[in-house]
Amino acid sequence: MLTQVQEPTIAKQIDFLSYxxxxxxxxxxxxxxxxxxxxxRQSRHGLYVAESTYWEDYYEDPDFNYEWNDGRLEEKEMPxxxxxxxxxxxxxxIFYYLNFNPIARQIKSELGFIIxxxxxxxxxxxxLSLILKSNPDQLKxxxxxxxxxxxxxxxxxxxxxxxxxxRDTVDKKEExxxxxxxxxxxxxxxxxxxxFYKLVxxxxxxxxxxxxxxxxxxxxxxxxxxxxxxxxxxxxxxDPEYLYKDEVYKSYVKVDFQNVIKEKDDAIKAMEQEKRxxxxxxxxxxxxxxxxxxx
Numbered sequence: 001m002l003t004q005v006q007e008p009t010i011a012k013q014i015d016f017l018s019y020x021x022x023x024x025x026x027x028x029x030x031x032x033x034x035x036x037x038x039x040x041r042q043s044r045h046g047l048y049v050a051e052s053t054y055w056e057d058y059y060e061d062p063d064f065n066y067e068w069n070d071g072r073l074e075e076k077e078m079p080x081x082x083x084x085x086x087x088x089x090x091x092x093x094i095f096y097y098l099n100f101n102p103i104a105r106q107i108k109s110e111l112g113f114i115i116x117x118x119x120x121x122x123x124x125x126x127x128l129s130l131i132l133k134s135n136p137d138q139l140k141x142x143x144x145x146x147x148x149x150x151x152x153x154x155x156x157x158x159x160x161x162x163x164x165x166x167r168d169t170v171d172k173k174e175e176x177x178x179x180x181x182x183x184x185x186x187x188x189x190x191x192x193x194x195x196f197y198k199l200v201x202x203x204x205x206x207x208x209x210x211x212x213x214x215x216x217x218x219x220x221x222x223x224x225x226x227x228x229x230x231x232x233x234x235x236x237x238x239d240p241e242y243l244y245k246d247e248v249y250k251s252y253v254k255v256d257f258q259n260v261i262k263e264k265d266d267a268i269k270a271m272e273q274e275k276r277x278x279x280x281x282x283x284x285x286x287x288x289x290x291x292x293x294x295x
Contacts, residue, residue, distance in 0.1 A: 045075040054123065059112060060144070067112070068123040074167065076110075076125065077158040082189040082235075087156055089237040090187075090229075091128065096240065096253045097227045104132045104151065104224065105139065113146040115179040122175055128154035130223065152223045153181050157188040169193055177209045183223045184209065187234060194231070198222055218248060226251055 041063050049058065054068040065076040079087070094106050110125040130152040131139060137148025153176055157168045168186050176184045177199065184197045196219050197209035212219060214231050221227040230248060243249040244258050 043075050044073050047073045049073060051121070051123070059123075065110070065125070067125055069171070070120040070122055077160065077164045079127075079156050079158060080189045083156040083158070083187070085237060086187055086189065086234050087128065089240065090154070090234065092240045093229060093243075093249075093253070094130070094224075094227070096243075096249075097224060100252045100255045101224075101226065103134075104130045106130055107139070107146070107150070111139070111144065111146045113148065113150060115149075115175045117175065117178040120175075124153075124172060124175065126150060126153040127156045132223065149179050150181055152183040152185070152221070154185040154187065157186055157193050159188065159190065159193070165193060169195070173197065173209060177207060180207065183212065183221060189235075191235065194234075 043064050044058070044066070045064075048071045049068075050071070051068065054066070054073070058064075058066045058068070058073060067074045067076060091106065091108060098104060098106060107126075107129045110127065111129075112123045112125045115122045115124060129146075129150040131137075131146070131148070132151045135148060135151055137146070139146060153172075155168045155172060158164045173184060173186075177197075180199060182199045186193055186195045186197075188194045196212035196214075198212045200208055200210045202208055212222070217230050217232060218228050219231060228248060238246075240253065244254040246253075250258065
């Protein structure tokens, strides 16, 4: 005997105490609301705020990356894809150097530091920075900012706006020099504004930046003795895995690996020399046998 099967019921959109027949179900039952215009956060670039407000509300903003320039919020520019590739290549090179000669700590997380000058005060977040172990101010494990002066700062310049170019080539150059950052590298993915500076003591507590000029196309850091690279390699980005074969980089890239290879080569040479010595000894014995046989 056939009995009528009751159709199942499903919950309504909002009222979970009432039910509806599936035949009444509509694909539009659950509507996705589009974000309201007021919910979209806008950049506060250019806004003037107190330093305490910057640290409290803007330093770790989840949507925008701000620096603080004498009271004014400055949104950090977005890097180009090529700038990001150059950044990865240079960071790898520095990693190899510090692995061989651990005299500094490489900071890649844009930790802000205060620059206090006679005429202004700013908080900057370098794209890449280094702290020498000889620096009296060292980062603690839980620090979210740096309470000292970096020894080397790198900025990857974006020229999408004129103010970005001025910020890296003029403003930060003046600030990093006044704050006693020993070396400052500006790397432009289009090469036009790429520059390298070293801090020079002019006496009587006066300092200035002078160009760190490449010799034969090679930049040699004074902050990191022995660290060097070809300027053109920043853009060519040869595979770091094989730079140990290059005369410019072999002094610090994969030195342990080079030593293993050398030990292996030396062992092979020693075995070959031993083999040749045995062969010569056998030949000498045969020669003496021939002489004795004629007596």
